[in-house]
Every structure is written in structure tokens, then in C-alpha cells.
Amino acid sequence: MRAAISISGLRKTFGSTRALDGLDLSVTTGEVHGFLGPNGAGKTTTIRVLLGLLRADAGDMRVLGADPWRDAVDLHRRLAYVPGEVSLWPNLTGGEIIDLVMRLRGRADGKRRDELVERFDLDPTKKSRTYSKGNRQKVALVAGLASDVELLLLDEPTSGLDPLMQEQFQECIREVRAEGRTVLLSSHILAEVEALCHRVSIVRRGRTVETGALDDLRHLTRTSIRAETIKPARDLGQLAGVHNAIVDNGRVQLDVDTHELDTVLRHISALGVRSLTSQPPTLDELFLRHYGEVPEPSP
């Protein structure tokens, strides 16, 4: 598997602010890679470095085998970018902007464009100053998704979309994935990342703090269990790997580290199980464990 994006030790400072502080990122060709982090963690800065819009202070990086700063123009024929804050030329219509951006990229596909305009329910005849945030986002999405490029860099692409359109977006990304193209998806919407991504990288204060396959990362997390048992479960809270246990006679509620799950379940079933529900570890939990405990300074 070739790496579509490989970054190591990326640093970037703006004046006295250190935006990126030794960030690493590796995206394999053909995967949808989730890029997570709170506001101000450096996600947008990373993407703008990958586009050659910002010059890295230090670090090695290759995008599709090329240097994003030196080979920017050639590289940009092979990738598409959808920004999170979309600003458009106010007196051009959405349709004009989509056509323009596709032509500038050098890969115009009129049929796919019209199909996407239809799917995202966008009125291409409106001047872009009259578009809402969601509609501006759709313009950028159509312009990005309509080109047949190898790599998509998406920076919180669904932040202004309604749930219906978010679903439509997920559908598009699944198609892209099926075609074997690569996606770097920066997002706040964890359900979306869970639904689409093979692997994720989590950044915080300009560094990568966690990276790997979603399934692997789940092992680092806890499963929540609620059970009613025949015998009272007194000593469950003392077991290794059990957290936040609330035991009330025959009712028990606890979180358990995934690698201790087997031991704990045996223990519960020995008490005689009346009912049992378990909740799988969610990305939210993973996310909160990295960010929840320490309050972030506001950007």
C-alpha cells in the first residue's frame, strides 16, 4: 500500500503562536482517513500546508509522491479541496463558480457536475451572495466532488449541511471509497467519521496524539454494561478494569476496559443474569478521553 499522504515532524509557527508542533500523519492510498481534533488543534493549518498555501517551518512531507510546496500546480491537478469556511465571489452564481473551479483544476466533467447539483439540491442560478452557509458549502462540495481526482482534502465539509444533505454527502464519500480514491476527512461529527473512515488520526495542539484503525482504537476504550442479576453483585466494583460501577442489589451499571471484558462478563454470568445490555465503545468516548479532561484554551 502506497502512502497518499505522509507527514512527519511538521512544524509551523505564526508569529508567536505555534500552530503545528511536530505533527505526523500517514494516509494510505484508497482509504478514508478521519482527521479529528478540537478547534485550533491545527487541522486546517495542516491541510493548507498540504496544499502548498503555507510553507512548513520544518518536517518532511509527500502528497501523492510529490512535494506540496514545490510541485503545487501539478499536484493540484490530482487533488480537490473543500474548505470548511467557504467564501465565494458574491456576484458570481453557484453554477459559474463550480464550472470555474473545475476548469481551473483541469478536470471538468459536466455530467457528474449536473448530477451532484441535483443530488445536493443546489440552485446554481443564484448569486452566491444570497446563499446560506449550507448552500455555500454545497457549492464547494460539488466543485470538489465532481472532478475525478485521486485525493480529496475535506476540511469539515458538512458543518453547515442539514442531516438529509449530510446523508447525501456520506453516500458520495462511499462511492469515492469504492472507486479506490483517497480521502482525508477533517470533521467534528464523530458519527460521520465512524460511518466513513477506515483509520483516524487525532490531533491536539499541533501534535498527533492517536492514530490507527478505528477497530484497534476501540480496544483502548471501555464498554458500558447494565445488567440485572439474581444474586446481588457486591464486589464487582473491585474487579480490575471496572470503572464507575453503581451497584444496587440486583441492578448493576459499570464501564469496563475492553481487554478485561471477558473476565468481568464471566463474573456477572456467575451471579445469574436476568437482563443484560451493553453499549459498544464510541468514538465520542475516545475523543472525550483525549480532550474532555483537560480544558482547551480557546483559540
Place this chain on the structure above:
Amino acid sequence: MSRYVATPRLIWFTLRRDRVRIPVWILGIGLTVLGSVASFKSSYPTAADRQTRAAIVDNAVVKLFTGPGYGLTHYTFGAMTANELLPMTALAVALMNIFLVVRHTRAEEESERAELLGATAVGRLAPTTAALSVVFGADLALGVLLTLGLPTSLHDLSPEGSLAFAAALVGVGFVFGAVALLAAQLAVSARGALGVSSMGLGAWYLLAAFGNMTGIGALSWLSPFGWAVEMRAYVDDRWWPLALALTTTIALVAVAARVASHRDLGAGLIADRPGPPNAARWLDDPLGLAFRLQRNSVLWWSVSLAFIGAVYGSITEQAGKLYHHVGSLERYSAHIGASNAIDEYRALTLYIAVLVAGGFAVQAALRPRGEESAARADPVLSTAVSRSRWAGGHVLIALCGGVAALFLIGLGMGAADAISVGDAGQLPRTIGAALAYTPALWVLSGFAFALFGLVPRATGAAWLVLGGVAFVGFFGPLLQLPHWIYELSPMEHVPRLPVASFSLPPLAVLLLIAVALLAAGFGGLRRRDVATA
């Protein structure tokens, strides 16, 4: 009366928000008038001077800016004030009313701030009433300033005439405040409301101007500008045309209030027009985009510059005669080494028109900075477009637009001049003289672009430099500035045709400087980060 609940509080709030903006408008307009009036006495000390001036005003093209010209046979300072200052001041007052009313009505609704207020215990018509009260209050404040200030600035101006002058302006202000109020009810965007109001402004102004120019008085009577002028301040002091303005105001406000109390918040009657669903074939490269973005600006600059040229050119003959009556101009003549009054006038007015074109040269060259700050560079630069190609499109528009601007100045001025003096040869002569400024204009663009490439945060300095160039051009000869200061201004290196003779070396040097500045700009742009804020 629940529709007006909380109006006083909103008036206070509006005043609080515009505590700087409104005084700036009032003082800006008021002091310009008072300052102009104060200079009359030294510029036209004798009755003979004023009669010479009256001869200039009695010209078809000049009447576009002055009104029909009354009291010309006995041209007093009062008649001079009313003829030469009233129409342009009325235009400024109309603009003040339009901008302020739209700002506090439709712009508020569009920004959705109005909903914040509308959801509280505020009457449906209260925001509109408050906005109109504040703006009409501003008109009245300007009226008081002028009524008291005019006789103080120039003792020859009668108090009654000054009151009529001020009342004429207040009348125009009221009408256009009401026009903007109605436009704000009809259009859905602030831009649309400004557009509708400005169309009304333009149509009415041209109607009056055309009436004045042709002497068809009936046309002027259809326009609020005509009513203001027909009050004949200082000459006849007629009051009844004011009634026309007030009646029109009341009618427009009544219609606006009716629409306002029946429509939804945020809704309007004139929707933004839809545009093409697909981009035109030529909109496929950075130059196409730059052209599309700057098209309207280029068009407006072109029309304005050709017009300015034509106005200057049309009075060449009369102005040449008057030229030596104005003492302060002798220093300009000495500065450019002129001996022929008409040619002096041509060289000086061409220089002034080119300075105006300098505004275009700087604005167009700084356009990529505006795009960058608004985060609209990213979508282009993340495609297969290099930074140089992206910015190059705008540079090409600035350079070619600059040449076009000079050509049009030459065309307008030359054609009008040729008609004025009856010599067709003036047309090619003037166009050539104007085009000689090309390298100087390119240096101005180049400097702005170099700032953009090297120190993007400091691009505002390009305007300061243009201001400095204008200062040296206008006041240098009067203040007798040291020689080296002139050397710094690119405009001073251009041979002042037709007074001076053509000389290539200074133009070649300017051209080299322009090329070097542009190269520095491109070089800097390739190396730096693309900013978004």
C-alpha cells in the same frame, strides 16, 4: 399605536451606533460647503472676476453640474454659492440619506440582527420609524449648520438666502431618505436597496441636469434636484418648491409604511435576479476570473474618466482666457515652464485626470490582496493554478485597464477640446499626451503590487503613496517644495505634453522601475504564506 412601541429607545440606539458616522457625514458635507464659500472672496475679489466666472458657468456642459444658471447677469457671491455648490451638495446629501437609511433598515434585516430586536417588545414599524427619524434629524442638523455657518463664512451671504439654501438641501435629503426607505421595503438585500435608490438618484439627477443643459425647464421640474435649484437661494428666495419636496416625502413614506406593516420580516418584493447556471466559455482561467471580478469596476472607471476628460475639455477655450486671471496658477505655469495659457490649462487638467486614474491603477493592483483576505484565493490556488498566474490575471487587468483609462481620458478630453476650439487635431494630440503617462501609472500599480507580494499587511501604504503623489502635484508648486520631493513622484517625470516636448528616456526609466516592482511583487508572493485574514 402598538406598531411604534419602543421607537424612542431605538432612536437612541441608532444614534449610539452611528455616533461617529453621522457627525462625519454632516461635518464632511457642511465644512466642504463652508470652506468653498470662504475661498470665494480671495479667488474672485472683484465684480469683473465674478462675471468672468459667470461666463464659464453659462456653458451647456458645466450646467450639468451647476443647474440652469440664474443670477448670471449680476453674479453675486450668493448666486455663485447657489449655482456652483447647491447641485453637487444636494447629490452628497441624497447619498448620505440613502446610505444611512438602507444601513439601518434593510441591511439590519439582512444581517438578521433585526430579528434579535423584532423578537422583543418592539413595534413592527418602530425600527423603520427610528431609522427615518435619525436620518431626517441628521438632515436638519446639516440645515442648521449651513444656515448659521454660511453668513458667518462669507458676510455677503444673506441670512434668508442661507436659510433657503439649507432648506433646499434638507428637502432633497428628505425625498431621498424616503426613496431609500421604500427601496428597503421592496428589495431583499441591502445591495439591492442601494441599487434601486441609486438608480432613482441617477435618473433624477440626469433628468434635472439634462433639463438645465438643454434649457427645457419642464424636465428639471420633474426632479427633486430641480426643485432645490428652483428655490433660487440668494437670488429670488422662492419657498414654494420646497412644498413639492415635502409632499413627495410624505407620499413615499406613507407607501413605504404600508408595505412595511404588511410584509414579513426579511421579505421583499424585488428578489435578486437569477444568473447563469453555467459559467461562460471564457471563464476558464485566472485572467478570465480577474476580468469577471474587475469588469464592472473597469467599466465605471472608464466611463467616469472619459466624462471627467470631456468636462475639462469642453471648457478649454473659456478656461484658457480665464487662466491668467487666477493668480495662484502662475506658479504652476512656472513649474511646468509654460508660456501658452490654453496649453497650460490642457497640461494641468490632463495631469489631474491622470491622478484620478491613479486610483484605478492602485485599486486594480491591490485586488488580489482583497481576494486573499476574503479567503477567496484558496479555492483558486488549490487548483492547478500557480500563484503567479492567479495574481498575474489581476496585474494584467491593472496594466491594460490603466492604458484604457488613459486612452479614454484622452478621447473624452481631446474630443471635447476639439469641439471647443474647433480644431480636430486636438483629438490625437490629447490622446497621445494622455498615453505618455502609461509608465507612470504602471509604476503606481507596480508599487501597490510589490507591497502585496512582499508586505501584504502594509498594502494600505499604496494609497498613502498615491495621496503623496497627488499632494506633490497639487500643492508642490504652491508650497514651493524642494526639488528632490518632485523626483520621488513618478508623475513628475512624465513630459507635460503639450507644454513640454516629448522625451523618451524618462519614460523608459519609469517602465524599468515598474517592471522591477512587479517582479519584486511576484517574487515575494511565491515565497510567502497565503493568508486568510
